[in-house]
Amino acid sequence: MIVNRLIEKAMNKAEGAQASLGQGESTDVSFENDRLKSVRSSQSTAMGVRIIVDGRIGSSHTTDIDDVDGVVARALEAAEFGGPAHFRFPDPQEGPDVRVYDDRVPPVTKEEMVRIGGEMITLVKEYNPDILLSAGVSKGISYCQFANSAGIGHTTEDTTFTVWINGQLIRGTDILWAGHGFGWKKREIDHVSIAKKAIELFRMAEDTARIKSGDMPVIFAPEGVNVLVLALRLGFNGKNVFLGSSPLARKLGEKIADERFSIADNPLLDYASGSSTYDGEGVPHQVTRLIEGGVVKNFLYDLDTAGRAGTRTTGNGVGCDPTNLVIKEADTPYEAMVKDTKEGLLVHNVLGLGQGNPMSGEFSVNVELGYKIENGEVVGRVKDVMLAGNTYAALKNIAAIGDKAEWAGGLLLTPPIQVGRLSVVAK
Amino acid sequence: MRERIEKALRKSDAEYTEIRIEAVTSSWVDFRGQELDSIGSSRTLGGIVRALVKGGWGYVTFNDLSDLETRVREACGSARLVGEGESTLGEVEPVVDEIRASFERDFRQIPLSEKKSVIEEYNKIILGYHERIETSNVSYTDSFRKFWYGNSEGTYIEDERPDVGVRISATAREGDNVQRGFESIAGGGGFQIIEGLQEKAEVTARRAVDLLSAPPVTGGKYPVIINPRLAGVFAHEAFGHLSESDFVYENDRMRELMVLGKRLGPDILNIVDDGTIRGLRGTHKYDDEGVRAGKNYLIKEGILVGRLHSRETAARMGEQPTGNARAIGYQYQPIVRMTNTYIDRAGAVLEDMIKDVKLGLYALDMVGGQTSMEMFTFSAAYGYMVRHGNIAELVRDVVLTGNVFETLMNIDMIGDTVEWPPAGGGCGKGGQSPLPVGLGGPYVRIQNVVVGGRQG
Ligand SMILES: [Zn+2]
Numbered sequence: 001m002i003v004n005r006l007i008e009k010a011m012n013k014a015e016g017a018q019a020s021l022g023q024g025e026s027t028d029v030s031f032e033n034d035r036l037k038s039v040r041s042s043q044s045t046a047m048g049v050r051i052i053v054d055g056r057i058g059s060s061h062t063t064d065i066d067d068v069d070g071v072v073a074r075a076l077e078a079a080e081f082g083g084p085a086h087f088r089f090p091d092p093q094e095g096p097d098v099r100v101y102d103d104r105v106p107p108v109t110k111e112e113m114v115r116i117g118g119e120m121i122t123l124v125k126e127y128n129p130d131i132l133l134s135a136g137v138s139k140g141i142s143y144c145q146f147a148n149s150a151g152i153g154h155t156t157e158d159t160t161f162t163v164w165i166n167g168q169l170i171r172g173t174d175i176l177w178a179g180h181g182f183g184w185k186k187r188e189i190d191h192v193s194i195a196k197k198a199i200e201l202f203r204m205a206e207d208t209a210r211i212k213s214g215d216m217p218v219i220f221a222p223e224g225v226n227v228l229v230l231a232l233r234l235g236f237n238g239k240n241v242f243l244g245s246s247p248l249a250r251k252l253g254e255k256i257a258d259e260r261f262s263i264a265d266n267p268l269l270d271y272a273s274g275s276s277t278y279d280g281e282g283v284p285h286q287v288t289r290l291i292e293g294g295v296v297k298n299f300l301y302d303l304d305t306a307g308r309a310g311t312r313t314t315g316n317g318v319g320c321d322p323t324n325l326v327i328k329e330a331d332t333p334y335e336a337m338v339k340d341t342k343e344g345l346l347v348h349n350v351l352g353l354g355q356g357n358p359m360s361g362e363f364s365v366n367v368e369l370g371y372k373i374e375n376g377e378v379v380g381r382v383k384d385v386m387l388a389g390n391t392y393a394a395l396k397n398i399a400a401i402g403d404k405a406e407w408a409g410g411l412l413l414t415p416p417i418q419v420g421r422l423s424v425v426a427k
Numbered sequence: 428m429r430e431r432i433e434k435a436l437r438k439s440d441a442e443y444t445e446i447r448i449e450a451v452t453s454s455w456v457d458f459r460g461q462e463l464d465s466i467g468s469s470r471t472l473g474g475i476v477r478a479l480v481k482g483g484w485g486y487v488t489f490n491d492l493s494d495l496e497t498r499v500r501e502a503c504g505s506a507r508l509v510g511e512g513e514s515t516l517g518e519v520e521p522v523v524d525e526i527r528a529s530f531e532r533d534f535r536q537i538p539l540s541e542k543k544s545v546i547e548e549y550n551k552i553i554l555g556y557h558e559r560i561e562t563s564n565v566s567y568t569d570s571f572r573k574f575w576y577g578n579s580e581g582t583y584i585e586d587e588r589p590d591v592g593v594r595i596s597a598t599a600r601e602g603d604n605v606q607r608g609f610e611s612i613a614g615g616g617g618f619q620i621i622e623g624l625q626e627k628a629e630v631t632a633r634r635a636v637d638l639l640s641a642p643p644v645t646g647g648k649y650p651v652i653i654n655p656r657l658a659g660v661f662a663h664e665a666f667g668h669l670s671e672s673d674f675v676y677e678n679d680r681m682r683e684l685m686v687l688g689k690r691l692g693p694d695i696l697n698i699v700d701d702g703t704i705r706g707l708r709g710t711h712k713y714d715d716e717g718v719r720a721g722k723n724y725l726i727k728e729g730i731l732v733g734r735l736h737s738r739e740t741a742a743r744m745g746e747q748p749t750g751n752a753r754a755i756g757y758q759y760q761p762i763v764r765m766t767n768t769y770i771d772r773a774g775a776v777l778e779d780m781i782k783d784v785k786l787g788l789y790a791l792d793m794v795g796g797q798t799s800m801e802m803f804t805f806s807a808a809y810g811y812m813v814r815h816g817n818i819a820e821l822v823r824d825v826v827l828t829g830n831v832f833e834t835l836m837n838i839d840m841i842g843d844t845v846e847w848p849p850a851g852g853g854c855g856k857g858g859q860s861p862l863p864v865g866l867g868g869p870y871v872r873i874q875n876v877v878v879g880g881r882q883g
Contacts, residue, residue: 025679031679032677033678033788034677036483036509036511036678037483037484037485037508037509038449038483038484038485038486038505038508038760039484039485039486039505039508040485040486040487040488040760041486041487041488041501041505042487042488042489042758043487043488043489043491044473044488044489044490044758045488045490045491057465057466058467059465059466059467060467060468060469061469062469062470062472063470063472063473063490064470064471064472064490064693065491070470071470074467074468074469074470077539078467078468078539080539080540080541081463081466081540081543082466083462083463083464083465083466084462096561110505110508111508114508132678152602168678168800170641170678170680170681170684175799175800175801175802177799177800200617213646236575239459239464242460243459243561243562243598244460244562244598244600245561245562245598245600245605246605246609247603247605279601320767333641351797351798351799351802351804352795352796352797352804352805352826353807354795354829355795355796355797355804355805355826357605357606357794357823357824359598359605359607359609360604360605360606362643362824363825364806364824364879365804365826365879366799366802366828367802368799368802384802384828384829384830384877385824386828386877386879388646388648388802388824388826388879392603393691396736397657400611421795423646425646425647425877425879427829427877
């Protein structure tokens with residue numbers, strides 16, 4: 001294997017090394033403005049090494065599979081001035097069983113992908129021919145080799161399949177966007193139900209409702225829960241915790257959320273986008289509970305950060321970022337949440353997330369797709385509405401958590417969540 | 428390379444074919460807190476073939492350059508699968524040109540050790556600034572892109588685009604209150620543009636500490652004065668994206684909304700996209716379809732007069748290509764993008780904008796912006812309340828939002844000097860981010876802007 005040659009080469013001068021080689025092929029079919037617009041195929045190569053020399057780390061990567069000497073030489077140069085290593089490359093360990101390859105993905109033809117996109121567009125057009133649609137269908141197959149100087153050597157193969165549709169409806173100067181999509185490592189995606197979900201979002205927006213500024217209960221649909229989760233992605237990152245920039249830094253074991261709220265990092269869900277057997281450092285993946293019953297349980301670490309923080313890696317290398325985040329279901333059916341709301345907001349999509357100071361939990365976003373709830377019913381779409389608040393305050397003020405989790409995009413599995421009160425500014 | 432590209436192009440049976448090959452060398456140094464987090468360098472080489480058949484595009488991207496001719500055939504095959512209409516591309520004269528980057532200090536000649544020591548100094552300044560400074564993140568990146576571009580009409584271009592930048596971030600903390608100061612500097616001029624930034628590092632640290640005691644802005648509607656850095660973001664985010672013709676050309680209703688000749692702002696308002704201004708990040712001699720860049724007025728004296736085009740959108744709308752088809756790298760097709768976008772100067776000065784404001788907001792710099800057609804939001808890094816004609820207390824969490832058509836009409840004063848703060852980062856669209864762009868403008872005053880935040 002090429003990665004073994006890289007390790008051999010590096011170990012002439014280094015005291016430790018890891019190497020990876022990823023090769024992939026993918027096909028994307030894109031529809032724009034109701035029509036098939038382009039078909040793209042792509043071949044990619046990425047080869048990288050990370051080495052330790054005299055206790056210092058250096059790294060380099062390249063797209064040129066023949067550049068074994070060059071990539072090692074550049075990593076050695078970087079290591080001369082590199083930061084200190086707080087870890088050793090890990091010994092081989094048995095990895096958990098998680099499915100990431102579906103042999104039904106590779107045989108999917110471009111023609112079939114075109115047909116899937118076309119059927120979704122036809123369905124939405126049947127509902128309303130004025131909606132201007134874009135859509136995409138993608139598939140990918142990748143092959144990865146990984147090795148390190150402690151004896152790890154493995155190869156993995158995985159597949160991906162993604163389907164989405166987005167529509168735009170213009171009435172006067174008013175522009176409405178709505179859409180739905182899903183991607184994972186399996187061929188099995190029901191594109192008809194994705195189109196139907198998009199239609200449902202448009203249907204709910206047929207009427208426009210006025211909303212008055214003020215504090216009110218807000219239901220976050222699964223897609224909308226990303227508003228709350230962004231701060232947690234940053235806050236549970238072990239590097240931010242170690243450096244003290246995370247507001248959770250000194251809160252291990254503390255109750256920071258409603259007791260019904262639990263969230264975990266789970267890379268072991270079969271076929272999920274963030275799933276795989278090992279992380280990028282060859283460490284077996286595991287489920288890490290982040291918040292359980294409202295209490296902070298763990299943070300996410302890679303090897304080096306764990307070394308610095310005096311703890312163990314959670315298999316979130318390199319970078320301490322989450323894989324798939326899973327929020328635990330509770331007991332309130334979505335319908336009941338709506339029904340019990342006298343006046344409130346239902347949030348699907350927002351604009352401007354991540355601007356400002358997301359680590360602090362503060363958010364101030366424009367509601368791109370949201371609906372007004374009045375006397376227990378969704379009465380129409382809201383326009384020109386800003387939603388502001390703080391994730392950490394909102395988590396303490398949860399009114400209800402749904403009883404059914406859904407994928408929001410590909411990396412968050414969550415039920416809808418209702419927050420007791422948030423500030424809504426309407427124009 | 429020219430021969431290889433031209434030989435492969437001859438294998439095409441499409442109506443139009445182009446090949447772009449790109450080699451990038453880059454390096455980075457990243458300090459987080461006390462320690463060097465990452466240092467290294469990389470090399471990438473890749474390419475894209477794009478083919479057009481009956482109005483349908485097929486394209487292929489690759490890292491393995493060994494068999495260009497097969498890539499060309501595959502792109503043609505995909506294009507045939509898509510095409511069922513008529514191909515139209517705006518006419519441009521074929522050119523043959525070779526461009527070499529010229530810059531003062533070539534960062535490729537500077538050893539990693541020197542890059543590291545420059546960055547380390549800024550990092551130390553931040554960490555030593557104040558006891559409330561919790562951590563820092565100072566990162567350096569450079570990239571040198573070399574392109575080889577050829578198309579089936581006979582255009583052949585070699586181009587070089589250097590880019591170097593530093594991002595400086597300081598985090599201050601007091602209990603649960605965590606605030607951040609942020610600065611970024613980037614440009615194509617050479618390594619010297621990121622030297623001598625000691626004062627910027629200190630200002631960044633000071634801002635993080637000051638924001639600890641600043642209250643969040645109270646949500647509501649205010650007259651807002653924006654500084655040049657934010658004016659550039661406004662020109663780009665709030666309006667510029669609507670001028671990108673791929674949003675418009677197959678969309679009858681957008682065509683109605685954005686019909687040329689329509690009044691969109693007051694007489695003092697001019698918005699321009701100009702890819703020819705020397706030394707800015709959005710500048711290039713040719714775009715990624717080989718079309719010469721130009722100075723394009725979007726709004727002139729308050730009237731919509733132009734928009735940005737690729738060759739395809741220009742032909743479909745019966746207008747001229749403007750040199751705005753850009754791709755962030757070889758993995759992507761060129762799409763309609765801005766270059767350097769700015770609000771042009773008028774006659775006002777900052778003091779006059781402030782002096783008659785009873786209750787308003789002075790918003791500075793930016794930490795992000797996003798649009799969805801006519802709706803925009805952008806976040807100022809910080810702001811000050813304006814009370815009775817004076818700049819008053821510092822406020823944080825300043826997010827401005829609105830409908831662009833209404834907001835442009837609400838501009839009532841524009842400053843007398845256009846500034847181009849050398850900001851890093853870039854623009855995102857269609858999954859392509861970050862694309863280096865230039866953002867500029869003078870001080871601008873806008874009435875009745877919705878400012879996000881808690882209700883007072
Ligand atoms: Zn942009």
